[in-house]
Amino acid sequence: MERIMGGGVFQMVLASAGLLLLYRILVRLRPGTALQDAVVVITGGSSGLGKECARVFHAAGARLVLCGRDAGRLQQVIQELTDSSTGSERQTYTPCSVTFDLADTDTVDRAAEEILKCYGHVDVLINNAGISYRGNILDTNLSVQRDVMETNYFGPIALTQALLPSMVQRRSGHIVVISSVQGKMAIPYRSAYAASKHATQAYFDCLRAEIERYGIPVTVISPGYIRTSLSLNAVTGDGSKYGVLDKTTASGRDPLDVARAVLRAVRQRSKDVVLAGPLPSLALYLRTLWPALFFKLMSSRARKEQKPKDE
Ligand SMILES: NC(=O)C1=CN([C@@H]2O[C@H](COP(=O)(O)OP(=O)(O)OC[C@H]3O[C@@H](n4cnc5c(N)ncnc54)[C@H](OP(=O)(O)O)[C@@H]3O)[C@@H](O)[C@H]2O)C=CC1
Ligand SMILES: CCCCCCCCCCCCCCCC(=O)OCC(=O)COP(=O)(O)O
Secondary structure, three states: OHHHHHHHHHHHHHHHHHHHHHHHHHHHHOOOOOOOOOEEEEEOOOOHHHHHHHHHHHHOOOEEEEEEOOHHHHHHHHHHHHHHOOOOOOOOOOOEEEEOOOOOHHHHHHHHHHHHHHHOOOOEEEEOOOOOEEOOHHHOOHHHHHHHHHHHHHHHHHHHHHHHHHHHHHOOOEEEEEOOHHHOOOOOOOHHHHHHHHHHHHHHHHHHHHHHHHOOOEEEEEEOOEOOOOOOOOEEOOOOEOOOOOHHHHOOEOHHHHHHHHHHHHHHOOOEEEEOOHHHHHHHHHHHHOHHHHHHHHHHHHHHHOOOOOO
16 A cells, blocks of 8 residues: 555655646746847846846847947957947847946936837846855955845845836836845855845836836846956955956856756746756755755865864
8 A cells, every 4th residue: 555655655756746747847938028220228237147138138139238338348248249239130230328326326316217219118137247255254344235235135126226116107017136046145245246136036027016116027046156357356355356356256157058048938928037056046955955964064165165264
């Protein structure tokens, strides 16, 4: 009897896994939202993942508004995109650019007005810009914790809130945010970064529920390591630049590959997407299902990685 029951449970688990797989394949095959002529705003469009997002959304026929702090770098990306589209069968558009510093939230309202002036409305806002941090909490100035929060959390939410009323009025739009697996689990010596990404996850989860009634989806994307300049541009505990291309970043996923996954998530109007390899994915399960073991692993990682000054 027990053997029959055991066999039944096994078959049920197998059938459920099969159904889940089938569902995921069908979701992937759905044609999804068309992006031809859609107005897509990308923050941090000057480099890394943002630049690759610009490439794939431009190729899909979107009308882009690229944002960053450096007008020259944005112009360079625009030139590259324009050069690459000669001979394209699809109608493509020369992107607009808007220059502003996300860490200076007072300027975000002005930037949102400028963004809206480009094409009159926004179909997709991709909050991608961000900075990382390396440091021991004991040696980190509070001002650094605040600065990372300004760029990674307050800047993106200020821009979202400035653009949202026009989306609500049109009952149309899509908000996307690039978080990190560190928005779902905290790893040692990344306090400011992990905290800003946890806050991001929470805010956009609330937003999703609140604006669903207007037909505006919210997509949170949580990648693992991507091969970009993120670690080079990271700040340290005293506010200076870290300036090292970490091995983990250098051997991370190709940003173009991640950008294609972002495009897919926008087309499918996905709610929450984790783009991580087996180890971070396993760590995420442990954080939820066996937190005590996860915390032990993190303590041992912290001990191995750095010794506090007083030891
Ligand atoms: N690389 C990785 O391993 C991972 C990255 N991510 C996330 O991906 C996103 C993109 O980072 P990535 O491409 O890797 O890194 P990059 O350093 O290559 O790009 C960061 C972008 O953000 C912009 N930016 C930084 N600070 C500001 C600011 N104060 N105001 C306006 N723009 C700013 C930069 O533009 P400029 O300097 O020209 O202003 C740049 O275009 C980030 O949110 C990051 O947290 C998530 C998981 C893993
Ligand atoms: C019983 C077996 C247990 C195995 C569990 C393994 C636990 C290992 C922990 C793995 C941690 C992965 C961290 C991944 C971090 C990451 O991908 O971050 C992405 C970023 O945002 C990168 O930013 P950073 O500034 O940190 O480079």
